[in-house]
Amino acid sequence: MSQPFCTVPADSNLKAIQGDRGLPLIGMTLSFMKDPINLMRKRYDRYGPISWASVFGMRMVHMVGPDANQFVMLNRGDLFSNHQGWDYFIGKFFHRGIMLLDFEEHRWHRKIMQQAFNRDVLRGYLQRMGPHITQGIEHWDQIPDFLVFNAIKQLTLDLATDVFMGYELGPESKAINQAFIDTVRAGTALVRTNVPGGRWAKGLRGRKVLERFFRKELPAKRASQESDLFSVLCHAKTEDGDQFSDDDVVNHMIFLMMAAHDTTTITLSTLFYYLAKNPQWQQRLREESQTLNKTCIDYDDLAKLEGIGLAMKEALRLCAPVPSLPRKTVRDAEFNGYFIPKGTFISVSPFFTHYMEEFWPEPETFDPERFSEARREDKIHPYAWVPFGGGAHKCIGLHFAEMQVKAILHQVLLNYRWSVPDSYEMPLDTTSLPVPGDGLPVTLQRL
Numbered sequence: 326m327s328q329p330f331c332t333v334p335a336d337s338n339l340k341a342i343q344g345d346r347g348l349p350l351i352g353m354t355l356s357f358m359k360d361p362i363n364l365m366r367k368r369y370d371r372y373g374p375i376s377w378a379s380v381f382g383m384r385m386v387h388m389v390g391p392d393a394n395q396f397v398m399l400n401r402g403d404l405f406s407n408h409q410g411w412d413y414f415i416g417k418f419f420h421r422g423i424m425l426l427d428f429e430e431h432r433w434h435r436k437i438m439q440q441a442f443n444r445d446v447l448r449g450y451l452q453r454m455g456p457h458i459t460q461g462i463e464h465w466d467q468i469p470d471f472l473v474f475n476a477i478k479q480l481t482l483d484l485a486t487d488v489f490m491g492y493e494l495g496p497e498s499k500a501i502n503q504a505f506i507d508t509v510r511a512g513t514a515l516v517r518t519n520v521p522g523g524r525w526a527k528g529l530r531g532r533k534v535l536e537r538f539f540r541k542e543l544p545a546k547r548a549s550q551e552s553d554l555f556s557v558l559c560h561a562k563t564e565d566g567d568q569f570s571d572d573d574v575v576n577h578m579i580f581l582m583m584a585a586h587d588t589t590t591i592t593l594s595t596l597f598y599y600l601a602k603n604p605q606w607q608q609r610l611r612e613e614s615q616t617l618n619k620t621c622i623d624y625d626d627l628a629k630l631e632g633i634g635l636a637m638k639e640a641l642r643l644c645a646p647v648p649s650l651p652r653k654t655v656r657d658a659e660f661n662g663y664f665i666p667k668g669t670f671i672s673v674s675p676f677f678t679h680y681m682e683e684f685w686p687e688p689e690t691f692d693p694e695r696f697s698e699a700r701r702e703d704k705i706h707p708y709a710w711v712p713f714g715g716g717a718h719k720c721i722g723l724h725f726a727e728m729q730v731k732a733i734l735h736q737v738l739l740n741y742r743w744s745v746p747d748s749y750e751m752p753l754d755t756t757s758l759p760v761p762g763d764g765l766p767v768t769l770q771r772l
């Protein structure tokens with residue numbers, strides 16, 4: 326039964342947000358995790374672009390569609406706090422990460438961090454990646470029961486240790502990798518308390534291991550200047566002379582590793598799936614890569630891999646790796662004539678927006694050409710395609726992500742053809758970030 330979210334102040338002509346709690350205790354958490362698109366569609370049809378429900382143990386307002394995305398992500402008047410939104414989910418493991426900072430402080434950190442993502446620095450990262458990719462995919466065809474998701478996850482982790490940390494990790498490599506995996510997984514734990522042996526406890530321990538590791542390596546990184554991200558962050562300086570403290574570098578490193586890892590792995594897995602289902606696209610991209618006539622791409626080749634660019638955009642539409650973005654209001658706000666009181670948890674959903682037939686013709690169909698210059702379906706609204714968010718917190722690593730996806734896919738296309746049976750449909754596990762529920766088994770054929 327529909328109920329108002331709160332009482333609207335007597336002197337206001339705004340409306341109360343409508344919604345319903347769902348089941349006793351768990352509210353709508355399970356349907357939200359199992360089938361978010363279906364649930365959001367039903368709620369959008371019933372309530373329109375703003376409604377409330379009980380999820381993850383709290384009353385949350387869902388703001389849906391491109392206008393809501395724009396309103397929240399642009400955040401004019403600093404109405405929404407990122408910190409207070411994300412902290413509930415990942416604050417224990419990623420505190421002081423840039424995405425969890427707000428307003429003036431966030432802008433200060435972002436200006437320094439931007440130095441680690443400019444064109445020249447990206448060039449350096451790409452150069453480091455190439456040979457590691459060649460090595461990483463070399464024996465894929467010898468892995469029994471090959472699962473795309475697992476293989477890509479391992480590859481992006483190995484790349485991160487070199488490109489991000491600048492190490493061929495020695496004996497500690499296993500412990501660091503494990504700590505990193507535990508920390509990332511903990512952010513999406515279902516049981517969010519410190520039960521020994523549980524995801525949450527492992528995450529807390531992992532965070533400590535990573536902190537110790539980065540802190541120990543910091544003096545050496547400060548003393549030398551290399552092209553890995555850790556080193557770049559140690560030396561990044563704005564025109565005004567602002568620099569990160571040691572604590573800042575440690576916190577940002579841990580957050581950046583997380584921000585880069587699962588998101589890129591999900592994007593690549595989605596691409597593998599749709600390119601297996603659409604072999605004509607796989608072949609088109611392979612031919613594009615073959616015309617470059619080189620194993621490792623350079624920065625200037627990125628623009629030449631146009632087909633991968635289109636397919637990547639479409640993969641990000643079909644499966645937004647960060648499905649929804651939480652925020653909390655720090656003052657009263659109004660959207661579409663509705664009253665949102667200060668202190669309200671809200672979320673916007675790139676995932677659902679990308680499936681709204683109001684904006685995307687045949688949203689379930691893999692059709693990279695919809696992003697071609699001749700069609701540009703994303704132009705229907707500046708916030709219709711938002712896999713990287715928008716506004717002040719828009720993903721700082723979006724070019725890095727594109728570079729990494731192109732660098733990996735290019736080499737895989739040159740070395741392998743992959744396929745799935747016609748009847749195969751990849752089950753999507755949406756209990757935390759959206760991942761292939763079965764790891765995505767494919768048949769690999771070496772070329």
Ligand code: HEM
Nearest residue numbers: 423424584585588589647650712713714718720721722726
């Ligand atoms: C396809 C891959 C990726 C996707 C889909 C993605 C998505 C996102 C989204 C949606 C946000 C905004 C979160 C919010 O507004 O609350 C974000 C922020 C961020 N991303 Fe990414 N990301 C990707 C790859 C990366 C990579 C590779 C890096 C780093 C190398 C990175 C670093 C960051 C950082 C630092 C932020 C926070 C920016 C800020 O708060 O100012 N991301 N990302």
